[in-house]
Amino acid sequence: MISKKMENMVANSSAIRAMFEEGNRLAGIYGAENVYDFSLGNPNVPAPETVKDAIRELLNEEDPVVLHGYTNSNAGYEDVRTAVAESLNAKFGTDFSAKNITMTVGAAGGLNVILKSLLNPGDEVIAFAPYFGEYRSYTNNYDGVLVEISPDTETFQPKLDEFEAKITAKTKAVIVNTPNNPTGVVYSEETIKKMAAIMEAKQKEFGTDIYLISDEPYRELAYDGVEVPYLTKYYANTVVGYSYSKSLSLPGERIGYLVIPNEAADSEKLIGAANVATRILGFVNAPTLQQKVVKKCLNEKTDISYYNRNRETLYHGLKELGFECIKPEGAFYLFVKSPVADEKEFCAAAKKYNILIVPGTSFACPGYVRLAYCVSYETIVNSLPKFAELAKEYK
Amino acid sequence: MISKKMENMVANSSAIRAMFEEGNRLAGIYGAENVYDFSLGNPNVPAPETVKDAIRELLNEEDPVVLHGYTNSNAGYEDVRTAVAESLNAKFGTDFSAKNITMTVGAAGGLNVILKSLLNPGDEVIAFAPYFGEYRSYTNNYDGVLVEISPDTETFQPKLDEFEAKITAKTKAVIVNTPNNPTGVVYSEETIKKMAAIMEAKQKEFGTDIYLISDEPYRELAYDGVEVPYLTKYYANTVVGYSYSKSLSLPGERIGYLVIPNEAADSEKLIGAANVATRILGFVNAPTLQQKVVKKCLNEKTDISYYNRNRETLYHGLKELGFECIKPEGAFYLFVKSPVADEKEFCAAAKKYNILIVPGTSFACPGYVRLAYCVSYETIVNSLPKFAELAKEYK
Incomplete structure (x- = not known):
């Protein structure tokens, strides 16, 4: 009796989540x-x-009626949005003000808000494989069609020729994610300029x-001094979705923002629509205490x-065992x-050693697996002998 | 360039919100x-x-990686869901466990999750006027059709004969809100039993x-010892959407839950769908710190x-001035x-006295206005002479 759309969604439900729940099950058995x-x-x-200090200060300083109340605008507290805008301006030389910022329930909330605001049924949204599988669900929520660009498994940079060929009159949006989940690749300024020109x-x-x-949940997670270009500077119709989930380790708190620059087409209308979408999708406003915290x-x-x-330990450890992998620059x-x-067979084999990894099919890139190394260093070190045993199976 | 659906939504955007923003503007001018x-x-x-104590304790006691991290299940922390279930069981003699509870981003988030889980395009959702106008938007989000039962302006109890006549093979859900926004009316046990039988x-x-x-965001706000029946006990296919926005004064924090009882049709599937809907709508999970707080x-x-x-002061004050109003039992x-x-003319007249009230049209009940008296007592007392001036205009 559940909706047909949800029947499909449940059937294809996140392998990542299933694996995570399996991990908790195994932890219960093996420690x-x-x-x-x-x-x-x-x-x-x-x-x-x-973060802890900020919460304590807010409890002491702020009127609880304001701190935990509805914000005047569904876009969030004006002072928070101003501070976010000024911080971006200082970092990237942009020219945003509070009106360009909509505080959101994480990046996932922000992406839903912007897709709800933009998509008519049948509109196309382009994503570059491998991509975060939720983009497909988010697009489907608003009856959009996700159009996939096949992966360049040499560099994991976007295939620009295929991109150019697949843009149609129905293309409403293009999603990029750099530093990238699942590859850790950062799109270079050159790549961004070419994409913008196309x-x-x-x-x-x-x-x-x-x-x-x-x-951009991984913007701050870039290694070896690599630059992550700020995309509004290269292409006028850019909307940025940010999250503090990774940069402040607050994924459960659901706090992020959208940037809709004045330069974007129909900017005023789009900002207004994002405001209303925030409300009617049931977010109402981003959690207020966390707005003030950020x-x-x-x-x-x-x-x-x-x-x-x-990153260094796992990357070199796996390379030494003979695994093939591009060295991530971010995320x-x-x-x-x-x-x-x-690769699902490989994931199943890994599970015998209590190693939990996610099949690349979840990212529209079969033949690969994703390892999230945001774990303890001990987990990395202790996993390597297990990976060695796993590797032996394929010698 | 925004989506056609959103064009309509923005055009019909919340009069309540507009009024609230107007209030802030006037406060800036007049104090x-x-x-x-x-x-x-x-x-x-x-x-x-x-609440403050709880937050301070959590900062001291809990590992921040857990406190601010993704929850194992998108439905929320297992310990929180167990505690919510047990608390409901103790209060209402129900038999819920953690699996029946999905923590949500407020009641608005919960309603979106359950409607996303249930509705196919064209499915009908019944609401009793006057009703919270957002029900129409939430239903529209999933291409459902809101079917309205006209108001009984004598009692503001649901018109059950019209209800019975308007249920069709396409009716997928019926939304009730008791204590009611905007009337403050509580549906009696007798009413609920009749509805259930129908x-x-x-x-x-x-x-x-x-x-x-x-x-049920107003469940705890009932006066004079009036009983608010717990609906799962009267009708098997009941889903409860709750929010701590009003009961703990945390509306900005976006914390609530859904109850999907085992007795509901396709309960297992519906619980699974709610889990996935929570994720793909971009909520991911209810804010974690606030889960632990509640x-x-x-x-x-x-x-x-x-x-x-x-309530007493405003109700009696307005009655003495000759206004007609049912005495609210809750909310x-x-x-x-x-x-x-x-009534829009009346709202405009009220604004001349810096009185901000919401037209009943926003609740599908023209000819009436809503006053939210969750304001300071001083505001109530000081408003009465202004209402007296307003009343004179209509003598």
Whole structure:
């Protein structure tokens, strides 16, 4: 009796989540220290101490009626939105103000708000494989059609020729995610410039507006000083979806924002629509205490050296065992080539060693598996002998 | 370039919100103390001190990785769901366990989750006027059709004959909201039993499942010892949507839950669908800190005597001025008859005295206006001379 759309969704439900729940089951049997759960992007680095301080300060300073009340605008507290805008301006030389910022229930909430605001049934949304599988669900929520660009498994940069060919008059949005989940790849400035030029030309060709949606939960997680270009500076019709889930280790608190710049087509209308969509999708407003927390922590960063040590150890460890993998420049994922064509078979084999990894099919890229290395260093170190045993099966 | 559905939504955007934003504008000009803003159900009673204590304790006691992390299930922390279930069982003699509870981003999030889980395009959802206007938007989100039962302006109890006549083979859900927004009326046990009997008979007649969705943000706000029946006990296919927005004065924090009982048709599937809907709509999980807070505050209640004083003062004050109004038994709203047929005209007249009230059209009940009396007592007292001036216009 559940809806037909949901029947399909439940049937194809997230393998990531299933794996994560399996991890908890195994931890119950074998003890958490004997399970190597690389399934979910749930940060193991605690929120910085300033988050705790910020919450304590807010409890002392703020009137609880304001602190826990509805915000005047569904877009969030004006002071928080101003602070976010100014912080972005200082970092990226942009020119945003409060009106350009809509506080959201994480990036997932923000993506739903913007897709609800934009999509008519049958509109196309382009994503570059491998991509976060939820993009398909979010697009489907508003009867859009997800159009996939096949992966370049050499570099995991977007295939721009195929991209250009697949843009149609129905293309309403293009989602990019850099640093990327699941590959850790960062799109270079050159790539972004080429993408922007293609989209500009296609907008002219079709007389349409094509929005670039930049999903940026991993922006702050970039290693070795690599630059992550700020996309509004390269393409006018850009909307940014940000989350503090990873940068402040607050994934459960559901706090992020959308940036809709004045330069975007129909900016005023789109901002108004995002406001209404926030309300009618049932978010109403981003959680208020956390809005005030992030305002106090705008200059705070998660301890990236922690993830970097994990990255180096796991990457080199797996390479030494003969696994093939591109070295990630950002985020906290390794995207490893499965030693057998059917990577689900490989995931099943890994589970025998209590290693939990996610099949690439979940990211529209079969033949690969994703490892989330936002785990403890001990998990990484202790998993390597298990990976060695696993590797032996494929020698 | 925004979606056609959103064009309509923005055009018909919430009059309540517009009024609330107008209130803030007027407060900026005349000073907050000279504006009588009865527009929004934003509680003026601060969250109980135990909420503050709970947050402080959680910061000291809990591992931040757990406290702010993704929950194992999208339905929320198992311990929180167990505690909510046990608390309901103790209060209402029900038999729920953790699996029956899905923690949600407020009641608005919960209603979206359950409607997404249930509705196929064209399915009908029945609501009794006057009703919270957002039900129409939530239904429309999933291409359902809202079917309205006209108001009984004598008692504001549901018109059961019209209800019976309007149930069809396409009726998928019926939303009730008791204590009611905007009338403050509580549906009696007798009414509920009659409704249940009608729905049972119609399910048999059509061979369908018709879900009763009980939207209960005002459950704890009942005056004079009036009983608010717990609906799962009267009708098997009941789903409850609850929110702590009013009971703990946490509307901005977006925390509530759904109850899907084992007795509901296709319960297992519906619980699974709600889980997936929570994820793909972008909620992912209810905010984690607040989940833990409500667990610690399950026996806490807002100070209802505060609202009761407001209720008595405003109700009697308006009656003495000649306004017509049913005395509310719950919630924090008065639904007052407009002295002129076009209640928008009356709202405009009220605004001249800095009195902000919401037209009944927003609740599918023109000719009436809603006053939210979750304001300070001073606002009530000081507004009465202004209402007296307003009343004179209609003598």
